[in-house]
Amino acid sequence: MNKTRLKFIGSAALVMTTLGVLLAILGQLDFIGNPRPENVSVKKQQPISNNNRPKYSFYDELKKRKVELDNQRNLSTVETKKQNNHYYYVVQVGALSKQADANKQKKTLESLGYSVRILQTKRKYLIQVGPLKGKQLAIETEKTLKSKKYQTLIKRLQ
Structure with missing residues (x-):
């Protein structure tokens, strides 16, 4: 009974492998079983026009934060100098x-x-x-x- 199960599983695996190779040859799947990239549709991004531009820009916010950080550093050095005298x-x-x-x-x-x-x-x-x-x-x-x-x-x- 055990030998017949092994034969069945082996023949099923052989059939599935053969189907996968045939589909790969025909160009439907790659050898791993995933759809080929050229068969998958990809949406291209449209360029952002001036009307659709975001309200805030990352780099503008970053520049503002740098100025805030510089101001905080200057204040902390003044406070540190005062504290060091104690x-x-x-x-x-x-x-x-x-x-x-x-x-x-x-x-x-x-x-x-x-x-x-x-x-x-x-x-x-x-x-x-x-x-x-x-x-x-x-x-x-x-x-x-x-x-x-x-x-x-x-x-x-x-």
């Missing part, structure tokens, strides 16, 4: 593993007129100049320290 900053000039080296660098920086502190972490001694009121003062201090060949990092205090 914070205190330090300029870190070193992270050394030995306390003696950290104390030596602290004395050198104090002789240059800076207020210096050493912050001890688990593994390092952080040498920091400051606290300095406002980011602008921290940036100026960083520039002078860099000119004296120090590697610097500005940190904002919490």
Whole structure:
């Protein structure tokens, strides 16, 4: 009984494949079974006349939004400058593993007129100049320290 079912299924598949190949040869279907593209009708878009032009254009709206964004950026930078003066900053000039080296660098920086502190972490001694009121003062201090060949990092205090 099983063999007869397999023969029937096999012969049905053979018939369907043969029909598909014949239709493909005649030009009605492609080999996958979809209608051929040249047999499918496609509507062509008509050009937009001045009367049918949309009321709004995407690019016009985009230009308006860019101007709004530029205005918001300018306002936020002014607000940021005002806010930065309320914070205190330090300029870190070193992270050394030995306390003696950290104390030596602290004395050198104090002789240059800076207020210096050493912050001890688990593994390092952080040498920091400051606290300095406002980011602008921290940036100026960083520039002078860099000119004296120090590697610097500005940190904002919490």
